[in-house]
Amino acid sequence: MAHILIAEDEKPINTLIRKNLMLVGHTCVSVFDGEAVFDEFEKHRFDLILLDIMMPKLDGFSVITKLQEDIPVIFITARGAVQDRVHGLKLGADDYIVKPFDMLELGARIDSVLRRAGKVAQRFSLGDVTVDLSGRQVFRDGVPQEFTPQEFLLIEALIQNRNIALSRDKLLDIAWGFDYGGDTRTVDVHIHNIRKKLGWEAVIKTVYKLGYRLEVEVQL
Amino acid sequence: MAHILIAEDEKPINTLIRKNLMLVGHTCVSVFDGEAVFDEFEKHRFDLILLDIMMPKLDGFSVITKLQEDIPVIFITARGAVQDRVHGLKLGADDYIVKPFDMLELGARIDSVLRRAGKVAQRFSLGDVTVDLSGRQVFRDGVPQEFTPQEFLLIEALIQNRNIALSRDKLLDIAWGFDYGGDTRTVDVHIHNIRKKLGWEAVIKTVYKLGYRLEVEVQL
DNA sequence: CGTGCTCTTAACAACATCATAACAACTGTA
DNA sequence: TACAGTTGTTATGATGTTGTTAAGAGCACG
Numbered sequence: 284m285a286h287i288l289i290a291e292d293e294k295p296i297n298t299l300i301r302k303n304l305m306l307v308g309h310t311c312v313s314v315f316d317g318e319a320v321f322d323e324f325e326k327h328r329f330d331l332i333l334l335d336i337m338m339p340k341l342d343g344f345s346v347i348t349k350l351q352e353d354i355p356v357i358f359i360t361a362r363g364a365v366q367d368r369v370h371g372l373k374l375g376a377d378d379y380i381v382k383p384f385d386m387l388e389l390g391a392r393i394d395s396v397l398r399r400a401g402k403v404a405q406r407f408s409l410g411d412v413t414v415d416l417s418g419r420q421v422f423r424d425g426v427p428q429e430f431t432p433q434e435f436l437l438i439e440a441l442i443q444n445r446n447i448a449l450s451r452d453k454l455l456d457i458a459w460g461f462d463y464g465g466d467t468r469t470v471d472v473h474i475h476n477i478r479k480k481l482g483w484e485a486v487i488k489t490v491y492k493l494g495y496r497l498e499v500e501v502q503l
Numbered sequence: 504m505a506h507i508l509i510a511e512d513e514k515p516i517n518t519l520i521r522k523n524l525m526l527v528g529h530t531c532v533s534v535f536d537g538e539a540v541f542d543e544f545e546k547h548r549f550d551l552i553l554l555d556i557m558m559p560k561l562d563g564f565s566v567i568t569k570l571q572e573d574i575p576v577i578f579i580t581a582r583g584a585v586q587d588r589v590h591g592l593k594l595g596a597d598d599y600i601v602k603p604f605d606m607l608e609l610g611a612r613i614d615s616v617l618r619r620a621g622k623v624a625q626r627f628s629l630g631d632v633t634v635d636l637s638g639r640q641v642f643r644d645g646v647p648q649e650f651t652p653q654e655f656l657l658i659e660a661l662i663q664n665r666n667i668a669l670s671r672d673k674l675l676d677i678a679w680g681f682d683y684g685g686d687t688r689t690v691d692v693h694i695h696n697i698r699k700k701l702g703w704e705a706v707i708k709t710v711y712k713l714g715y716r717l718e719v720e721v722q723l
Numbered sequence: 724c725g726t727g728c729t730c731t732t733a734a735c736a737a738c739a740t741c742a743t744a745a746c747a748a749c750t751g752t753a
Numbered sequence: 754t755a756c757a758g759t760t761g762t763t764a765t766g767a768t769g770t771t772g773t774t775a776a777g778a779g780c781a782c783g
Contacts, residue, residue: 418667419668419713420716466742466743469741472743472762475760475761652729653730685731685732686731686733689730691773692730692731694772709772712769
């Protein structure tokens with residue numbers, strides 16, 4: 284997963300983003316004004332910046348203009364600022380997201396930008412299980428496991444939103460498609476099959492009255 | 504691997520290409536207008552140029568016309584500019600690619616152009632089968648196998664993207680060409696023929712509802 | 724204008740997958 | 754504990770996907 288710099292001056296939002304990104308396996312650094320971005324750049328190499336436009340000392344546009352390194356940028360903009368969006372994309376931003384946003388959406392945009400930039404790790408490992416996302420293969424103790432398309436889409440959704448409790452409806456949206464009209468119990472059957480194939484009875488936690496969560500420990 | 508000049512004025516695209524090519528082992532130089540191509544040529548010898556058509560100062564067509572050296576060229580064209588493509592190929596381009604493209608496709612085209620230009624010799628072996636990519640020959644137990652052109656293009660695509668699940672559409676793009684309009688089932692028939700000739704029923708895995716994957720080794 | 728080769732398409736057989744239903748086991752709550 | 758609601762588990766047929774074969778369209782070559 285990626286090393287991400289979060290430049291956002293509203294502290295609660297910054298923290299919220301950081302925690303959520305770390306939950307799904309990224310490592311993060313938070314800064315609260317534009318100038319601090321450059322201080323951090325001297326210390327680490329990042330794979331991605333989340334850049335708020337309205338910030339003290341130096342706004343997001345100035346940051347991206349002054350930025351020497353070439354690194355994917357996602358702008359965070361206030362609602363409705365359409366010309367900001369255009370301006371940002373012209374300056375070389377890879378994507379933008381409008382406040383208030385939902386964490387699932389931010390996660391999806393981050394994955395997509397990283398994938399385009401060729402940065403994303405295409406495999407996920409936990410215990411004796413490895414999931415190769417580009418090869419569409421799942422291994423247990425190095426032995427390939429037979430996964431059906433729907434099972435793979437589902438495990439993919441769980442991995443990309445690890446440690447997040449996903450309702451059956453949300454899982455249907457992500458893995459089946461937004462207009463799927465079928466029974467939510469279908470999810471249960473596929474979860475059962477995945478658990479059985481990978482010995483993941485404890486890893487995929489049931490969230491009573493809600494759905495499921497892929498549980499991976501991580502330090503906040 | 505090769506030394507590649509990237510002439511593309513859109514900075515983010517130029518950078519994206521450079522990074523991806525360097526990831527797979529090429530060395531690259533980026534320029535952002537047509538005239539700079541000739542400046543770079545005085546400094547180094549390149550194995551390949553990626554040449555955008557629409558560029559400041561001197562467009563891609565003028566560049567290839569003025570070009571003295573004999574060097575493989577891949578044009579980068581905007582979507583739908585069909586006569587540009589024809590014009591480019593007439594002027595001596597070795598290949599073209601349409602924006603927006605994906606890195607898999609660009610990588611495959613670069614490998615193929617370099618091979619045609621005799622810059623890279625390659626062979627691939629697995630079990631009793633050896634594929635001589637530069638010589639366009641396939642051997643089984645040292646015995647040459649009759650491969651039709653289309654079969655060879657397909658096996659080439661699979662080898663260059665081994666362990667990656669490729670959709671039928673993607674295989675059509677890579678092995679047939681970007682604007683092929685035919686039936687995707689055609690792929691199945693050629694896969695069947697290749698499997699039969701090489702005893703690769705298990706090596707070329709079917710990825711249900713998606714396409715095929717050349718499975719080279721069990722990985723962790 | 725044939726001949727031989729390659730590629731595409733169509734057709735059908737073989738196969739894999741998935742939603743659903745039906746019932747068992749479990750969970751939380753009064 | 755009893756209950757109502759929720760989740761686990763299993764089996765099955767309809768549906769959609771892939772394997773396989775063969776016919777013929779298209780093409781290059783003489």
